[in-house]
Each structure stands twice: as C-alpha cells, then as structure tokens.
Amino acid sequence: MPEFVTELLGLLGGGAGFAVLKVAFVVFFGVAVMMVVSAPSPSAGKVTYGLLRVGTAALLLAVLAYQATWQVGGFGNRAFVRFLRRYNKRPNAAQVQVVRAPILDRNGMVLAAPKRGEVWGRVYPLGEAAVHPVGYFHPRYGMTGVERLFDPVLSGYSDDESLMAKARGVFTPRADEGAPVTLNIDQRLQRKAYDLMAGQRGAVVVMRPQSGALLALVSSPGFDPNAPGPAAADGRALPAFNRAVQGRYPPGSTFKMLIAAAALTEGLSPAYDCPGGGYVARGSPPIRDSEYYAYQRNGKVWPGWGRLGMRGAMAHSSNVYFAQLGVAAGGAAFNRMMANARINEQLPYITAPDGSLRTARGNAPEVTKNATLAQLAIGQGEVLVTPLHMACFTAAIAADGTMPRPRLGKDEPPERLGTLCTPQVAAQIRPMLREVVTGGTGAKAEIAGLEVAGKTGTAQVPGAKDHAWFTCFAPAGRPNIVVTVLVENGGFGATAALPVAREVLKLADTLGYVRTAEGAGGSSECGVQSAECGVRSAELAGAVP
Amino acid sequence: MRKKKVVPAIGPIASAAGVFLVVLLALGCALLAVLGVKSGELAGASAAPLIPLGVFAAGVPLLLVWLRVIGWRGDAGILGAVILLSGLGLTVQFRMGSFARGLESLQSLAPFAVGLAAFAAGATLTRKGKGAWTQPMGWVAYLAALGVLGAVMALGRGYRGGLYLAGNISPTEVVKPLLVFFLAMYLGRNAEAFSETRAGIPLPSFPALAGLVALWCVPMGLTVYQRDLGMVALLNAILLVMLFAVGRRMGYLALGLAALAAAGYGVQYLPSHVQVRFDVWLNPFEDPTGKGWQILHGLAAMYSGGWWGAGLGGGVPQAVPIVTSDFIYAALAEEVGLVGCALLLAAYAVLFSRGFRAAGAAATPFERLLCVGLTASLATQTLLNVAGVTKALPMTGITLPFISHGGTSLITSMLTAGLICGLSDNGSGD
Numbered sequence: 001m002p003e004f005v006t007e008l009l010g011l012l013g014g015g016a017g018f019a020v021l022k023v024a025f026v027v028f029f030g031v032a033v034m035m036v037v038s039a040p041s042p043s044a045g046k047v048t049y050g051l052l053r054v055g056t057a058a059l060l061l062a063v064l065a066y067q068a069t070w071q072v073g074g075f076g077n078r079a080f081v082r083f084l085r086r087y088n089k090r091p092n093a094a095q096v097q098v099v100r101a102p103i104l105d106r107n108g109m110v111l112a113a114p115k116r117g118e119v120w121g122r123v124y125p126l127g128e129a130a131v132h133p134v135g136y137f138h139p140r141y142g143m144t145g146v147e148r149l150f151d152p153v154l155s156g157y158s159d160d161e162s163l164m165a166k167a168r169g170v171f172t173p174r175a176d177e178g179a180p181v182t183l184n185i186d187q188r189l190q191r192k193a194y195d196l197m198a199g200q201r202g203a204v205v206v207m208r209p210q211s212g213a214l215l216a217l218v219s220s221p222g223f224d225p226n227a228p229g230p231a232a233a234d235g236r237a238l239p240a241f242n243r244a245v246q247g248r249y250p251p252g253s254t255f256k257m258l259i260a261a262a263a264l265t266e267g268l269s270p271a272y273d274c275p276g277g278g279y280v281a282r283g284s285p286p287i288r289d290s291e292y293y294a295y296q297r298n299g300k301v302w303p304g305w306g307r308l309g310m311r312g313a314m315a316h317s318s319n320v321y322f323a324q325l326g327v328a329a330g331g332a333a334f335n336r337m338m339a340n341a342r343i344n345e346q347l348p349y350i351t352a353p354d355g356s357l358r359t360a361r362g363n364a365p366e367v368t369k370n371a372t373l374a375q376l377a378i379g380q381g382e383v384l385v386t387p388l389h390m391a392c393f394t395a396a397i398a399a400d401g402t403m404p405r406p407r408l409g410k411d412e413p414p415e416r417l418g419t420l421c422t423p424q425v426a427a428q429i430r431p432m433l434r435e436v437v438t439g440g441t442g443a444k445a446e447i448a449g450l451e452v453a454g455k456t457g458t459a460q461v462p463g464a465k466d467h468a469w470f471t472c473f474a475p476a477g478r479p480n481i482v483v484t485v486l487v488e489n490g491g492f493g494a495t496a497a498l499p500v501a502r503e504v505l506k507l508a509d510t511l512g513y514v515r516t517a518e519g520a521g522g523s524s525e526c527g528v529q530s531a532e533c534g535v536r537s538a539e540l541a542g543a544v545p
Numbered sequence: 546m547r548k549k550k551v552v553p554a555i556g557p558i559a560s561a562a563g564v565f566l567v568v569l570l571a572l573g574c575a576l577l578a579v580l581g582v583k584s585g586e587l588a589g590a591s592a593a594p595l596i597p598l599g600v601f602a603a604g605v606p607l608l609l610v611w612l613r614v615i616g617w618r619g620d621a622g623i624l625g626a627v628i629l630l631s632g633l634g635l636t637v638q639f640r641m642g643s644f645a646r647g648l649e650s651l652q653s654l655a656p657f658a659v660g661l662a663a664f665a666a667g668a669t670l671t672r673k674g675k676g677a678w679t680q681p682m683g684w685v686a687y688l689a690a691l692g693v694l695g696a697v698m699a700l701g702r703g704y705r706g707g708l709y710l711a712g713n714i715s716p717t718e719v720v721k722p723l724l725v726f727f728l729a730m731y732l733g734r735n736a737e738a739f740s741e742t743r744a745g746i747p748l749p750s751f752p753a754l755a756g757l758v759a760l761w762c763v764p765m766g767l768t769v770y771q772r773d774l775g776m777v778a779l780l781n782a783i784l785l786v787m788l789f790a791v792g793r794r795m796g797y798l799a800l801g802l803a804a805l806a807a808a809g810y811g812v813q814y815l816p817s818h819v820q821v822r823f824d825v826w827l828n829p830f831e832d833p834t835g836k837g838w839q840i841l842h843g844l845a846a847m848y849s850g851g852w853w854g855a856g857l858g859g860g861v862p863q864a865v866p867i868v869t870s871d872f873i874y875a876a877l878a879e880e881v882g883l884v885g886c887a888l889l890l891a892a893y894a895v896l897f898s899r900g901f902r903a904a905g906a907a908a909t910p911f912e913r914l915l916c917v918g919l920t921a922s923l924a925t926q927t928l929l930n931v932a933g934v935t936k937a938l939p940m941t942g943i944t945l946p947f948i949s950h951g952g953t954s955l956i957t958s959m960l961t962a963g964l965i966c967g968l969s970d971n972g973s974g975d
Contacts, residue, residue: 021578022856026885028571032629033888035564036895039621040557042969045906049790049917051798053898056924060890063928064883067935071847071883079830080844087833088845088864 081155085120086139101154101178103134103146105187106215106410112137112147112225122147126187128222129194132242133185133214133408136225141232145242146181146408149352154178182410183350184213192507193218196500201237201488202468203244203387205406206504208518209395209473209482211414212404214349215513216504217388219243245349245359248384249486252459252493253317253441254469255379257397260310260322260429261421262337263329269310269428270328274320276304284371287323287378289316290458314432315440317456319378326377331367334376338364340420341393342403343385347417350408357408359386380460391484394454394471396420397429398479434476441494442470445502450509451475454483454501456493465489468496474505474514481505481513557621558613564625565605568632572598579640579858594639597657601635604661611665617672619970620903626896627664627947627962631657633889634948634955637877640857641869641950656952660959667963674908674972676915676964683730687760690723694767717768717776718944718957721926722964724764724780725918728787731757733911740792747788747796774819775941779925786921787914790904826939839866843875843934847883854882869950871942874934890931896962897924903969916968919961926958 074080100122102113111134115121120139124130135145143151156178193204197220206216223231223239231239241247263269278288288302295302305318313321326334338344346358363384367373375381385393388406396403400423405415420426434453436442441456454472461467468490473479483501490496508514576598605628612624635657670676693716732739738753749757761784768776785801788794812823821836829837842865850860862868862876869876878886900920907913923946930945932938944951946958 018578018581018856018859021574021581022854022859025571025574025578025857026853026881026888028567028574029633029881029885029888032564032567032571032625033891033895035560035567036622036625036629036892039560039564039625039895041620041622041899041902042618042906042971042973044902045971047793047905047913049793049901049905051793052786052790052901052917052921056897056901056928057894059928060894060931063932063935063937064887064890066937067847067878067886067931068883070844070935071850071878071886072852074844074848080841080848083830083833083841084845084848087841088849 078152085155099178100137101156101180103150103154104180104182105185105190106182106213107186108182109187111183111185111187122226124225126191126194128224128239129191129218130185130187131222131225132219132244133183133190133217134225136228138226138228141228144228145357146183146350149350149355149357150181152354153181153352183408184208184215184410185217185408186215186511186513188511189216189504189508189513190218193500193504194220194222196503197487200490200496201243202486202490202497203247203484204486204500204504205244205387205391205482205484206508207391207395207406207482207484208404208513209398209479210404210518212392212395212407213410213414213518214406214408215481215508217244217349217408219245219247243486243488244387245357246386247486247488248360248362248386249467249469249488250381250383250459250461251379251385251390252457252467252469253319253379254390254393254455254457254471254493255377255383255385256314256317256322257429257433257455257471258337258341258393258420259326259329259334259377260314260432261397261401261425262333263310263325264425264428265337265421266329266333268325268329270325271307271309272313272321272324274305274308274313274318276302279320279323279374281323281327281370281374283369284374287319287374289319311432311435314429314455315435317436317441322377323374326373327370331369331373334367334373335364337420340403340418341389341396342417343383343389347386347388347392347406349388349406351412352409359388362386362389379457387484387486390469390471390486391482392417393420394473394484395482397426397433398473398482399426401426430476430479433472437472442472442498444494445470445472445498445505447474447502447506447509450505450514451477452502452505453479454498456498458491458493461489465491468493470494470497470501472501472505474509478517480515480517481508483508557618557624558609560621561624561628562606562609564621565609565628565632568629569602572601572632572636575636575640575857578856579636582858594642597635598639600658600661601632604658605632608661608665612668615669615672617668617967617970619668619672619966619968620899622895622899623903623962623966623969626892626899627959627966629892630889630896630947631660631955631959634873636857637873637948638869638950640880641862641873641876656955659952660956663956663960664963664966667960667965668967671912671915671964671967672970674912674970676912676968677909679726680730680733680909680911683727686723686726686730690720690727690764691767693717693720693723694764694771698767698771716953717771717773718951718953720764720768720776721779721783721922722919722957722961725783725787725915725922727760728784729911729915729918731760732787732791733909733914736791736910739788740794742792742794742796745796745799747794747800772818773942774822775929775943778941779922779929779943782925783918783921786925787918790914790917791910822939822941826936829936839872840934840936840940842866843868843872844936846875846879847935850879850882852883854878854880854885856880870944870954871930871940871949872934873949874931874945877948893924893927896920897927899969900924900965903965903971906971906973907968908971912968912971916965919965919968923958923961923965 100114103111105111110125113123122137135147137143137147193216204218207214219242221237221239278286280286292302308321343362343364346361348356348358350357365382376383392403401421403417403420405417437445437452442454445452452474453476457469459467468487470493471484473482483504485497485501487496735753738750741748788797825836829840846865857880860879862879865872865875904913904916907916926943926946929941929943933940944954
C-alpha cells in the first residue's frame with residue numbers, strides 16, 4: 001500500500017476523523033434501513049400472514065429489549081459487574097467500569113483507595129496495620145472485611161437484581177464512582193497500636209465508651225492486603241485471623257469487673273478472709289492467689305491477704321476473694337450478668353445495607369454448681385470472650401452501666417446493646433479500677449494527669465504461656481476512651497499487655513481523645529502532612545501512579 | 546390480462562439499487578474507519594483483504610442487471626434487506642480480519658461470489674410464479690437432505706459439538722432449504738388433511754399424519770444422533786410454522802408452545818451436553834471462567850458498546866471466544882451499539898415481514914408454503930442466534946444469516962433469500 005494512503009488513513013483513525021466516520025456510518029446505515037422499510041412491494045395476496053409477521057417482529061423486539069438490559073442496564077447486575085471487573089480486559093475498561101471508592105478514616109485519611117487505571121488496583125496506606133478491619137480487594141483472593149461488606153456501595157452498583165431494577169438501569173446513567181465509606185478508625189491510633197504489638201500475637205481495641213465508636217481495631221500479626229496469599233497459607237501465626245473480633249480467649253482476672261458488678265447488683269459488698277492456702281468450694285481444687293505461686297517459686301510460704309474488702313480485692317486481683325464472692329452471689333446472678341453482657345452473642349460491629357460484620361460468639365455456660373462458679377468467677381474454666389466483647393464490658397463500666405454497640409462505621413447511629421448494671425453499680429466499680437492503677441496490679445499504667453483506671457488479667461492456658469490482658473479507661477472520673485489489649489501467650493497482663501495500652505493511651509491523649517468528651521471537637525486535625533500523618537483522599541490521585 | 550395492477554413509481558430494481566448505493570456509502574465509512582484504526586499495521590500490507598468487498602461492490606450491480614434481464618418485479622424490500630445485511634456482514638468480517646489471508650485461500654473470496662450466484666439462481670428458479678414446477682423435486686430434496694446428513698455422519702469429524710467435513714465445511718446448512726422444499730411439497734399435497742381441526746385441535750387424517758411423522762423422523766433421528774441441538778430446534782420450528790401456514794390453524798402454534806414447555810420440563814432427562822447449555826444459560830455466573838466464559842464475554846462486549854457503540858474498528862470484540870461465527874452479533878453490538886443493533890434487527894424484520902407477506906400472495910399452495918418455510922428458516926435462525934448471544938435463550942450454535950463467518954452458512958442464506966426474492970414476484974405484476 002502506498003505510503004501516503006497509510007498516512008491519510010492514519011489521520012482518519014485518530015480522534016475526530018474516526019468520530020465523523022462513526023456518525024456517518026450510523027447515518028447511512030439508518031438511511032439504508034429506512035429505504036428498505038419503505039421499499040415498494042407488489043400487492044398483497046388474499047392470505048396475509050399477519051400473525052407471523054407481527055409475531056416475528058415482536059420476538060425480535062423482545063430480544064432487543066432483553067439485550068438492552070445487558071448492554072445499557074448491565075450495571076444493575078451485581079454478578080455481571082463483578083465478572084466485568086475481574087475478567088473484562090478491554091483497554092477502555094476504566095471508562096466503562098466504575099472506579100471503586102476509597103475507605104476513609106474518621107478524619108478523611110485514606111485506609112484504602114483505588115489505583116487509577118487498574119480495575120482491581122487498590123492502595124492501602126496502612127498496609128498490614130489495618131488489614132483486618134478494612135479487609136482487602138484482590139483479583140484472586142476476592143474480598144474481606146469492610147471491602148467485602150460495602151462492595152456494592154464502594155463499587156456504586158445496586159444489589160437489586162429484579163427485572164424492574166434492570167429496566168430502571170437502562171434509563172439511569174451509570175455512576176462514574178462508588179460512594180466512599182468512612183470508618184471511626186483514627187489511622188494514627190491504628191498504626192501506633194499495631195506497631196506496639198510488633199512481634200506479638202494479639203489484639204488492641206480502642207473505643208469511645210459512650211458511643212461505641214471504634215478508634216482502632218488491631219489484630220497482630222497482620223499481612224499485606226495486596227498479597228494475602230502467604231497469610232492464608234500460614235497455619236502457625238494465623239495472620240489472616242482477626243483476633244480482635246474472632247479470637248476467643250479466657251478473660252482471666254479482667255472478668256472480676258463483671259463478678260463485682262453482679263455481686264453489687266445483688267446488694268453484696270462483703271469482706272472475706274483470704275487465707276494463703278486458698279479457697280475450696282465444694283468439689284473444686286483450691287483456688288489460690290497468684291502470690292501463692294510466686295512465693296512458692298522463691299521457696300517461701302504466702303501468708304495470704306488476710307481480710308479483704310471488694311476494693312482491695314480488685315486492686316490486688318485476689319482470686320480467693322472473688323471465688324468466694326462469685327459463690328455468694330450465686331448461679332442465678334452470674335447467669336443474669338452473662339446475659340446482660342451478651343457473652344453468648346455475636347456482636348455486630350459494622351452494618352451495611354445488606355448485612356453486618358459480627359464478632360465470634362463468646363462462651364458463658366449456664367452455672368448451677370458452686371465448684372464451677374468459683375472457677376468462672378476468676379475468669380477461668382469454660383468462659384471465653386473476644387477482645388471486642390471485653391472492650392464493651394469495660395465501656396459499660398466506664399459509661400454508667402450501659403453497653404454501647406461497637407461501631408466501626410462512622411455513619412451508623414450510636415446504639416445500646418443493653419444494660420450491664422445500674423449507673424450506681426458502675427460508679428462503685430470505677431474507683432476500684434482506679435485503685436488497680438494507683439495502688440494495685442496495674443500501677444505501671446499511670447500517666448501523669450490522666451487518671452487511668454483498668455484491670456489486668458492473666459489467663460491460664462493449658463500447656464502454654466498465659467494470655468495477658470489489660471483493659472482500661474481514662475479519665476477515671478469521666479471516661480472518654482477505653483483501651484483493651486490482649487497478648488496471646490504474653491504472660492502477665494501487667495507486663496505484656498499493660499505497656500501497650502499505656503502507649504496507646506498516651507497517643508490518644510496527644511490526639512485529644514482522652515481529656516475531651518466525644519462531640520466536643522476533640523480529635524485534632526492533622527496539621528502537618530507527613531508519612532505519619534497519612535494520606536488524604538484528594539492527594540492520592542496524583543500521588544499514586 | 547384484464548387490468549394492469551398499479552405499478553409503483555420506482556421499479557423494485559431501481560429501489561434496490563438506491564439501497565445498494567447508500568449501503569456502499571455506509572460501508573465506505575466503516576472501511577475507512579477500520580483501516581484508519583489499523584493504519585499502523587498496514588505498511589506493506591496487500592490490498593487482498595479488500596477483494597471480497599470489491600466483489601460486493603461489483604457483484605450486486607451484476608445481480609441487479611440479471612434480475613432486470615429475467616424481468617423480476619418482486620418485493621424491493623426483500624432484495625434491499627439482503628443487500629444491506631450481506632454488505633454489513635462482509636464489512637464486519639473484514640473488520641474482524643477474516644479475510645486477512647487474502648488471496649492465499651479462495652475460502653475468503655468464494656462464498657460471497659457463490660452466494661450472489663446462488664441468490665440469482667434461486668430468484669430465477671421461482672420468479673414470476675413459475676416455481677410450481679419444482680414441486681415434484683420435493684422428493685429429490687428429501688433424499689438429498691438424507692444423503693447430506695448420512696454423508697456427514699459417515700465422513701465428518703466432530704468439532705466444537707458439531708460434525709463437519711474437511712475444511713470445517715458444515716454441509717448440514719443445506720439441509721434446511723432442502724427439507725423446506727420437501728415439507729412444502731408434502732404439506733401442499735395434503736393441504737386439506739392438515740387444515741382439519743376439531744374444537745380447535747388440529748386433527749389431520751391418519752395416513753397424512755403417519756406419512757409425515759415417518760418421513761420426518763429419519764432426518765430428525767440423524768440430526769439428534771449428530772448432537773446438533775440447534776438444528777433440531779430450528780427444523781421443528783420451521784415445521785410448526787409451515788403446519789400453521791397450511792390452513793392458518795392456531796392449534797399448531799399452541800401445540801408448538803406445549804412442545805416447548807414439555808422440552809423445558811424434559812431438559813433434565815436430556816443428555817448432559819444439552820443440560821450443560823441450559824445450566825450455562827440459567828447460571829452463567831456459577832462457572833464464569835469455564836462454561837460461562839463465552840456468553841459472559843459476549844455480554845461484556847455488549848456492555849462496553851452501550852447505546853452508540855465504539856465504532857467499527859474501535860472496540861475489542863476479539864476478547865469474545867469464536868466471535869466471528871456464532872458470536873458475531875456480540876461484536877456488532879460492541880462496535881455499532883444498541884442503536885446499530887436495533888437498525889440491524891429492523892432490516893431483518895423487513896426481510897421476514899415481506900417474506901411472509903409474499904407467501905400470502907403466492908400463486909400456488911406449494912409456493913406459498915415454500916415461501917413461508919424459507920422465511921421461517923431465516924427468521925428462526927436469526928432469533929435463535931441473537932437470543933442465544935444475548936442470553937435470552939440457551940446457546941444453540943446457530944449462525945446469524947448473512948453476517949456470521951462461514952461459507953456454507955452464507956451461501957445457504959443467500960440461496961434461501963434468493964428463492965424468497967423470486968417467490969415475491971408471483972407474476973401478477975406483469
């Protein structure tokens with residue numbers, strides 16, 4: 001072919017030339033069809049196959065209408081859009097397909113955002129630190145977490161697959177972009193808490209006690225959301241497992257908060273003798289204080305706390321006291337408290353138009369025998385809770401006995417899960433937990449001027465190192481924040497879990513979450529842009545290739 | 546001759562010539578657009594791929610001249626629609642690169658030239674109401690159909706669920722018009738028997754019915770044996786329409802609907818390769834990368850086309866597997882959009898509507914039934930293909946007349962259309 005022809009054609013192939021030819025083609029094509037429609041025909045015969053003629057035309061029209069539900073209304077079909085996203089390799093795919101909207105933290109910082117020009121591309125500025133609550137969106141491994149739950153919202157397509165919805169889809173233009181989802185997470189707290197858990201397995205929950213807003217929901221170890229493969233294959237550290245909401249652990253001594261609340265609700269606030277030899281409920285092995293074993297290891301004999309009130313027993317985390325208290329309160333009071341605390345329920349922590357994410361179910365057995373009650377009263381035995389359950393109990397004590405529903409999504413209205421105890425009972429327990437920090441097992445948690453209150457827990461695990469708990473709130477007088485830390489096989493709560501909680505509280509205080517009540521304009525805006533400060537959605541378009 | 550009928554101001558051939566010229570303009574635009582998009586690849590390329598379009602540009606006028614010579618005065622709508630559809634088909638195949646091998650193989654060139662000749666021959670055979678002499682040929686046609694089916698069974702090889710002869714020629718296409726000839730002969734001779742009804746239920750006399758059933762079972766059996774589900778559906782649809790056309794007894798259509806319902810219910814008892822097609826139809830998303838792959842990519846092509854399409858040459862229809870034959874409609878939908886598809890289906894609708902209309906004016910019952918059957922053959926094929934690609938019905942592996950790639954398909958369609966075109970001139974216009 002001569003060169004000038006090629007060049008001439010090249011001009012037609014580009015932009016305007018092509019558009020003109022495209023329109024001209026349709027016009028000529030249409031004119032030709034019109035000419036055919038109006039072409040002369042010989043006169044009709046006596047028999048007219050009207051039914052066949054109209055029937056054929058009607059069938060063609062019906063097929064065309066059905067075609068339209070795909071061709072211009074296919075956007076209404078969720079499964080189809082998912083297929084397009086995954087397998088449609090057309091270079092113009094980005095124009096045809098909707099850009100998946102970002103997931104943002106409470107300050108508009110990016111937790112997940114689209115990679116421009118890539119159908120499945122996704123940027124996660126926090127990486128493995130937030131992979132559990134945020135989830136991932138991966139061409140091979142699919143979706144998890146908020147990415148999965150809010151897929152229709154983020155992708156901007158309808159879930160409605162009825163014929164009516166399809167028909168509507170034909171006449172409504174497709175959206176260019178889905179709607180962003182905003183979480184209550186503060187990415188600075190999330191990142192800090194995850195870093196503090198480095199090298200350890202466990203979970204951190206940071207929560208507003210009044211509204212249940214989750215400022216951080218950390219499970220460690222995390223994994224790269226853009227490469228979930230190895231995590232799914234790791235059967236030892238189980239990084240894909242969201243410990244904060246799916247992990248079920250014996251609560252250990254942290255459970256004493258609930259036992260105290262149960263007893264106070266029954267009007268019990270006794271003092272007991274707490275001998276060094278421990279307490280024996282009928283049919284149970286002796287329940288002893290941890291000091292008994294510490295003394296034994298040093299070749300000494302633990303003399304016991306002597307007579308303890310509830311306040312002192314809480315501060316020293318006396319097993320001997322709380323075993324007796326549990327038995328005294330009785331099985332019925334215990335069972336009522338377990339029901340109020342919703343231990344046997346899956347707590348929804350984020351809801352979407354078509355479902356919700358829920359925690360695992362905890363476990364609290366129906367108790368009738370004193371022997372089991374004595375064990376359960378110190379958080380051992382068959383009782384199991386998730387870290388998020390624990391944060392909710394702590395929030396209830398912090399917020400006048402009302403248990404808030406944990407809320408990961410920012411736009412959900414606050415709800416109550418129920419009443420754990422009366423405001424009076426909660427008000428009685430808060431000073432006890434404050435004393436844990438001022439003069440008890442949680443002494444290292446004190447931060448000057450913050451009035452931290454909390455409870456340590458060291459839960460025995462058969463054949464392995466103990467699980468370490470620390471759950472706390474601050475300020476003790478008018479709590480604005482709850483921090484719950486669990487370190488799997490971490491040993492003592494006071495040494496393994498408490499330092500993490502302390503550092504998280506410090507940062508939360510710097511960010512203004514502790515001294516100001518929620519809604520009082522607390523959280524400070526990110527003044528200086530830095531890596532630590534995170535990425536704003538608007539910058540991302542330019543920043544990410 | 547008592548009175549001369551009103552002759553339209555423009556003769557049918559002049560009218561068709563007008564359509565041809567406008568189609569040529571449309572194709573010219575499409576051609577330039579496609580070449581423009583591909584200009585990067587053109588350096589040093591030969592002009593050979595353009596030859597089939599040249600055959601169209603030169604062959605259609607020749608055909609019109611021939612029709613003038615034989616004095617054809619039939620329905621210009623039928624002739625115009627065929628010119629429009631076949632021209633578009635050539636352009637789309639050119640765009641899909643089907644002629645890329647150029648002169649090296651005659652396969653790319655021959656079908657259209659032969660198709661034009663077949664059209665001319667068909668029109669000549671049945672023009673001016675002189676087609677009745679072919680009625681006794683119905684038996685020959687029947688035996689020829691059996692011969693073709695038998696030969697394919699004996700010599701053919703399986704490929705993608707169908708049987709083909711060497712070079713992937715699918716001679717079973719010819720079976721359609723052959724059997725239509727036979728049915729027109731048989732039903733025409735037993736017209737009274739097949740018009741009998743009692744309380745709306747068709748009740749043909751026993752010998753006529755038994756004869757039909759016995760004769761029909763042989764080609765059906767052979768087709769079923771070849772696992773050609775689409776052909777079975779197509780042939781039975783033609784049979785039903787022709788039975789209806791004998792005496793316009795609605796009962797036959799009702800019977801057809803009942804048979805369809807029974808077939809839907811009986812799917813679970815059918816062989817697995819048929820069930821698979823139904824499963825894919827109902828739940829393509831259950832196995833998107835396997836069985837649903839082709840249909841879903843066809844739908845993806847449509848979706849990316851939208852209302853106006855990407856323009857010929859502007860889309861990526863190659864993403865659809867085997868797009869040039871069964872799925873050519875998806876390629877069209879992507880590049881000419883829903884609007885273009887509506888225009889295309891309108892052209893088909895004119896062809897079918899005028900075909901049925903011409904049947905009504907035919908000189909003898911045989912010609913009437915022949916015209917109905919041939920039109921029904923093209924219409925059913927079009928509907929089954931388009932419905933299959935759009936997922937309105939299960940896939941049947943049937944080609945789109947005039948548009949799909951495939952020599953025998955195009956030649957058969959052109960022959961069928963030529964016969965209809967000839968039948969549309971019943972001689973009363975002279």
